[in-house]
Amino acid sequence: MKLNQWLAQQPFTLAMSSGFFGFFAHAGVLDTLLKHNLKPAAVSGSSAGALIAGVYASGTPMEVMLERLFALRKADFWDPGIGLGLLKGRKFRAILTDLVHQPDLAQSTVPCSISIWDALSRQTRVLQSGSLVDIIYASCAVPLLFQPRWLDGRPSWDGGIADRPGLAGINGSERVFYHHIAARSPWRKRTSRALQIPQRADLMALAINGLPRSGPNRLHLGPTIFAAAKVATEQALRTEVHSAGDCVQIVAS
Secondary structure, eight states, X not given: OBHHHHHHHSOOEEEEOOOTTTHHHHHHHHHXXXXXXXXXXEEEEETHHHHHHHHHHTTOOHHHHHHHHHXXXXXXXXXXXXXXXXXXXXXXXXHHHHHOSSOBGXXXXXXXXXXXXXXXXXXXXXXXXXXXXXHHHHHHOOTEEEOOEEETTEEEEOGGGTOTTSOTTOOTTSOEEEEEOOSOOTTSOTTOGGGSOOOOTTEEEEEEETOOOOOTTOGGGHHHHHHHHHHHHHHHHTSBOOSTTOEEEEEOO
């Protein structure tokens, strides 16, 4: 059975991992699925994955999302200020406000679960309702780079801190297609368990190796990363899979 056939068999949840400025790759995967009429029944994510999951679930058309992401430049969100992080985050939240169509996460067009890290409990919280702008911001707020967002009176940071795969909000009965950002962030050890592909029943994973790395000073690579991720996803969909838990490893061309 090929991956596209597995996805078409029954409804599936698309889970997207964290990964420093990895949202261009996630967008490429999602756009390819939609072009093949493989629409996720639900979405989930952490950090970069939360951005794409949340904006998509809000009802923003893919072409609008891509136009705005491809136009993004460092100056658009770079707002240093005093606080628990270099950037105040006001500019980033303004970008998100412009990006999302439905601002209430609970009213998403498809069910959406976003992981954030609660600094008081030092644990992952999964949110499915509330201000989508604030929740995406919190999930993307890399400590030291962005100041935290206070959600329900609690300082909240990057969901990838304790839930890199963005799977914490998915129950065990769901079929999952998981896009794993394969690149390692500088602060993660090579042996970190967070870099491993999760093993669970009814999960198929895609890891695209060799994609260029984006970042605040490399946002111009966004269209290139997106295009390479689309090509790799097309190849993955034609790949034979044998059982749940398989990971399709594709080298970007």
